[in-house]
Amino acid sequence: METVHKLSALAYPVAVVLLLSGCEREERRFREPPPATTAIESIRLSDLQPGVPTPAPAIANPYEENAYALAEGKRLYSWYNCVGCHFQGGGGIGPPLMDDQWIYGSEPQNIFATIVQGRPNGMPAFGGKIPAYQVWQLAAYVRSMSGLVPKAAAPGRNDGMSVKKPEASVKGQPPKKTGRPP
Amino acid sequence: MSGFRQRPFEKGIAQPSRSCFEGRTAGGIALSIASSGCSGIQSALDPAGPQAAHIESLWWLMVWVSAAVLLLVTLATLYAVSHGRQARGLDAEPEATPDPVAERKRALIVAIPVGMTIVTLFGLQVASFTTDRTLASLSTDNAVVIDVIGHQWWWEVQYVETTPSLRVTTANEIHIPVGQPVVLRLQSNDVIHSFWAPNLAGKKDLIPGHETTFSFKADRAGVFRGQCAEYCGYQHANMGFLVIAEPPEQFYAWLKKQRAIPPPPDDPIRQHGQEVFLASTCSLCHTIQGTPAAGKVAPDLTHIAGRQTIAAATLPNTPGNRAGWIVDSQRIKPGNRMPPNPLTPQDLQALLAYLGDLQ
Amino acid sequence: MTHDQDIDVSNLPSYAFDSRGLMWWGTLGIIAIEGTVFVLVLAGYFYLRQRTAEWPPGGLPTPELLWGTLNTVVLLVSLIPNYWTDRVAKRHDLRGVRIGLPICLGFAVVFLIIRVFEFGALDIRWDNNAYGSIVWTILGLHTAHLVTDAIDTAVLAVLMFTGPLEGRRFSDVNDNAFYWYFVVLAWIPIYAVVYLAPRWL
């Protein structure tokens, strides 16, 4: 029986260490209280501001840490036919999403706004069509395309033609300075 | 579960399986298998077609043979440990080297049950092979050909026609003509599923990258339930479907009706309902023929009101269940692909009215 | 019973070669396991092959012969020093072993260097398609064995110079050679499958 004690003596440290690493990443949230839907107004398309320049409020997107949400984002990306214009991220009719160029900003809330409001020259406004939590999932996935989310949460390859590296394998590309609307 | 939730299959589908239980208690558990020739809408022992019937007879053959074998072995064992020359416990001097002559005699005796085993197994094999043959020999001339595509977690059903316009698409409900063979062409777009309607036939897997075909026949009318038998994710448990076997004329009438495109709604409420449908998330995934809604990733709703169940044979197709499903499907089938739709009461009522009209 | 029926083992040797020795059986066990892996992965190659019409798929070129063939030659030649070292080890010839082991090691190193070019010569990545995945896995597996045996040989060689020396070290050399024979023999079917099968079958 002393063996048992000794075994557990070994077990504890291992367990503790791993517990510290946390398990948020694997949560499957089926009934979503979506992350604070941003007051769309507070999102800027331009760096110019009247009066004293204040930094844009950063809104973290918890889904970027969550493998399930990212996978859902990936599924919705094709279900809602983002593929139609942006293809697998390489761009085509719409601009590429897997590079480091961000016309309307690379922050989660910028992407959120872009999806919800739509943008000139072809980006439709999905506001009211897609529940907010799915927009956030899409936003998280879009950022994963250019390696801006934790590797351990990013999606792997799909069961389909291999047209690009899996998001989990792409190198993180720090976003370049926000570009200009074309 | 859902506040809207009602017992499924109240419309006369559920009753048969009740009687299963009586039959069982009567038989007592030890005999439950033997006594299980009970009726049920989802039972391998209540065949509604030749395939299931052949398998059932093979089943009973095996049951009785097995029962006999089990009985013999058990009796032999009990006798062996309990008969006469009980030992004086463990102190009894062990028989280190049993007399070889006696052992040889015993070998001959043991050879008998061994021989019997081989013969029995051989017999069962023959029986099994003959059944396989009979199942394979089901003729499929003038068969109804149906594409069944597995999705997480519902069944897409398409009646194959040479002219695309005649092609009928529905979901989770397969109408078949009694007495006419049916050929299913099974495919999957995501993971492996398995098509199993026990009353009609065995099961067949839907495997991505492989098209499998599967044919059976119903020889009596009835509503039979089946469900996915290969673990396929969160809602594997609620990936059911109904097979509705009806007399040919009824079936073809149904098919004809399915081909018809429902007329645009005429009264304001339904018109508003259609607007709600088209304006909200619904139209991104669902199709309603005759409207711009042409989503392909979710069940076709063109004739939704004509179906007996929703959510893959999980809920009876009542307005209440429809409402509950639309507003918060995640409470009913956690993890399914339908997002919640927090509609205003007016919009919801209008939408329900519209859908309820899609016969 | 009296003592003269007792078995006196005090004069028996303290190690033995080949199948008399315990370690030989251990090595054989490892070989059996890894042999099974190779058989399965090669079977997998043909399984995947019969799933696609053309092979290699997508109009890929068949893997270039040069480096693979070169390596086959290297491996086959390396059998000679290994066999020789094996023999001298059984003769407890320390000098011989001290010459033999480094030579064997040399062959292993040369092989590993060429192997790098082999991967390049496949001109497909493991994540392009199933064909790429399986050939990379096959070569990778075999490479892993070579690396292991190379390290093993290196350690043994060092031991032979630094000591501590015991008689059983020689039987270790013997087992090391035994394992090397396996690595070489395993390579021949792999070579045939990866390089020749796409051409001839």
Next chain:
Amino acid sequence: MSTATTAPAVSDTSQERRQLERTWSDPPGFYGWLISVDHKSIGKRYIITAFAFFVLGGLLAVTMRLQLARPENHLVGPDLYNQLFTMHGSTMMFLFAVPVMEAMAIYLVPLMVGTRNIAFPRLNAFSYWVYLFGGLMLYTAFFLNSGPDVGWFSYVPLAGPEFTPGKRADFWAQTVTFTEVAALTVAVEIIATVFKLRAPGMALNRMPLFVWAMLVMAFMVIFAMPAVMLSSTMLIMDRLVGTHFFNPAEGGDALFWQHLFWFFGHPEVYIIFIPALGIISSIVAAFARRPVFGYLAMVLALVATGFTSFVLWVHHMFATVVPGMGKGFFTAASMMIAVPTGIQIFCWITTLWTGRPVTKTPLLFVLGFFFILVLGGLTGVMLASVSLDSQVHDSFFVVAHFHYVLIGGAVFPLFGGFYYWFPKITGRMLHETAGKWNFWLFFIGFNLTFFPMHQLGLEGMPRRVYTYSEATGWGDLNLMATIGAGLIALSVLVFILNVLWSLRRGEIAGDNPWRAGTLEWATSSPPRNDNFDFIPAVAAHEPLWEQKEEPAKTVGLSTEVREVLITTLLDARPDHRLTFPDPSIWPLLSAIAVSILFVGSIFTPWAVVWGSIPVTFALIGWFWPKPGKPKRTCRWKSRHDP
């Protein structure tokens, strides 16, 4: 026979004995425990750990039964339920069944063949640590909500990168790697031990059936487990580095997984079952007071089962697209494998029939085995039929079937074995009455749980469903099954209490409480560090029964160094003396290094590269010879002449 206990207290002898015992003892303290390479302490750890996992897996099962106790229950949701049944299956198969059987071999085989330790003792320690770390990793993941949720056979594409995001399936795949590494190393040890370490005179045809069973099991492990290691590696590569083994769109195939997995998965069942047969043979012989009838037939049956089990994996895939002709072959094979098992059952019955059976708890469990396993075997014959399988496959009928064969075929004999060998391992008897309670609760609870599942399957209840609607009418039988599960849990509790009680208060066993005939009973209970201070010389199947007066023995092994006698393969003639390693920390260090590599590779492929460096150093440290201690030439010749 037991030379030690009857040894006259001649001073030099006892001195030699003490020396020998000291040579084979572990250093004291926790560190000494960490570095032990003794097959007995490793075996004990293995058994206890495996049993702990058995209890954990059982608790998962009870939770599932509670969820299914009534229709539309809300105890657990689908997400957790899927993890529960995956963890349950994986635990029972990878962390309990195979390891516990190998653990029995680790502890008993060296004693039964009459040697001082298992072959490659440090590898043995290593395998235990790897196994332990693998199990800890899986359960840590589970408690961090990263438990695998793809079923214990992880079918792709569901287990692939697209449909199971996150690390859950990767933890499953690496658990497999951990446990298979452990299992394979033990298999090699068993084979080497059986072939080369047998006591002089124990020719192959005198080996106990238990040893034969373990030998066959070891060979099966060697040829079956590589398949699952390969497939789980392919799975994790598909998930982590984007290979396409199972991606139909790029030339992969979902069925490729199934073939590879079941090529392992079916033999796996027999890897668990065959050692149990060995246990039964030991128990039957001891309690029928005669050797098992038909030794040769028994051995051949074991071997035949081993071979046949490799050619029937496809009967797990009858519902896929396997061509009809092939199916016919697999049907025949799957049915015919019942013949060797039948032969053994008939031989045991004959043994009992012609012996003088004493129904103590161990035998009781064997009798339970007869009923349950035969029933499970018969449903197995049904599943072998393509047509019938197409109805019951993947339904609760199958759940019933494999619990009948696995619990009936392995767990019942195992508990019998626990009762049978507990005295040898601990020196004390388990409580007999508690044992009877243990058995009857288990037997009744088991049948109450699993017999109704046959019916449920026929009524269309598929396996792995987390809920079912009331209209299906499955509620009552499920409730019954849940009650049965409670009884099983209760009986296991009785067993645990029995063990705890007996460890302190159990009746002292003595060397050979059952008056059994095989060598493990020739030494003290618990066995001394050196197992036997004279390696016995064997002249019969059941040495302790045949040899009346003082038997021949082996003399001349060193008492200063850990020396064992290597004998020839077939007839076990003494060949040479091999010095075995002393306790060492390197197995533990190597296991830690290997674990870091395995766990790391779940998160980044580079872990394989960087992780291999510490592994290499650990292994070098392992094999680097210790500066040889001076070997005194004086060897212990006999207890009389100094």
